Amino acid sequence: MSSTNAGASWDRQTLPEGDEKKQAVREMFDAIAPRYDMVNRIMTFRLDVRWRRKTVRDLALPSDSTVLDLASGTGDLCIDLRESGLTPISMDLSYGMLAADRSGAPRSQADILQLPVRDRSVDGVTCGFALRNLLELPAFFEELARVVRPGGRIALLDVGTPKNRVIRFGNNIYFGKVVPKIGALLSDGAAYRYLPKSVAYLPEPAEMVSMLCDAGFSDASHHLLSGGLTQQLLATRD
Ligand SMILES: C[S@@+](CC[C@H](N)C(=O)[O-])C[C@H]1O[C@@H](n2cnc3c(N)ncnc32)[C@H](O)[C@@H]1O
Numbered sequence: 587m588s589s590t591n592a593g594a595s596w597d598r599q600t601l602p603e604g605d606e607k608k609q610a611v612r613e614m615f616d617a618i619a620p621r622y623d624m625v626n627r628i629m630t631f632r633l634d635v636r637w638r639r640k641t642v643r644d645l646a647l648p649s650d651s652t653v654l655d656l657a658s659g660t661g662d663l664c665i666d667l668r669e670s671g672l673t674p675i676s677m678d679l680s681y682g683m684l685a686a687d688r689s690g691a692p693r694s695q696a697d698i699l700q701l702p703v704r705d706r707s708v709d710g711v712t713c714g715f716a717l718r719n720l721l722e723l724p725a726f727f728e729e730l731a732r733v734v735r736p737g738g739r740i741a742l743l744d745v746g747t748p749k750n751r752v753i754r755f756g757n758n759i760y761f762g763k764v765v766p767k768i769g770a771l772l773s774d775g776a777a778y779r780y781l782p783k784s785v786a787y788l789p790e791p792a793e794m795v796s797m798l799c800d801a802g803f804s805d806a807s808h809h810l811l812s813g814g815l816t817q818q819l820l821a822t823r824d
Contacts, residue, residue, distance in 0.1 A: 611719045614777045616682030621773040629765050642666045645741040651709035656698040657716030661689030706735040717744040718787040724797050731802035734823040748814035
């Protein structure tokens, strides 16, 4: 069980901002990388596997399309993309996560707000559970619009806030009290205390859809998965 400086940054009432947030995110994921997959499967009862597979299906791109998986972590989405006949490329900020990548996809250390990729050069983008870690969502969506070819598709996943009051109450207890204990037992407690707090960084669904439209994805849509435990954004580049 490790206690990192990044953990100290998260383990307080106010969430960090700006450069402090970027550094803390990288250090936090470096620290939890070795046990990230195991904790994910346990804390979501393997629903995370289902959410990622659905996201790849909803990308709805033809075989052999090149897809950037951004904030790829240990490569779960890259594995699903490859199994669907697509060609994934993995990018993440954290060396620890990239080192734990099991997908075999080509990988690169990069800040996904400044992609080392040519304009209109990829058919699609996936991004799982990272939107809330970014400094600025409009800048990210503009970067996606820059690198995806016209007609290309994006599918983005992140944790959500259930609409139903009872489910929301249970979800708050589970992520607020139970998940941090599982995290502390198996990995890094502070990092898993960050999880429920970090949802606060995400704008409302309508605002994210509007940001995507402004960036150049006019058919952007928002979907709740598993009653809103997770949310998904889908869009096609104009
Ligand atoms: C919760 S993990 C998700 C990993 C993987 N996509 C998944 O579905 O399991 C979030 C990932 O986002 C990465 N990340 C956060 N901010 C980033 C940034 N600005 N650029 C690149 N990667 C970033 C972290 O290093 C971490 O691997």
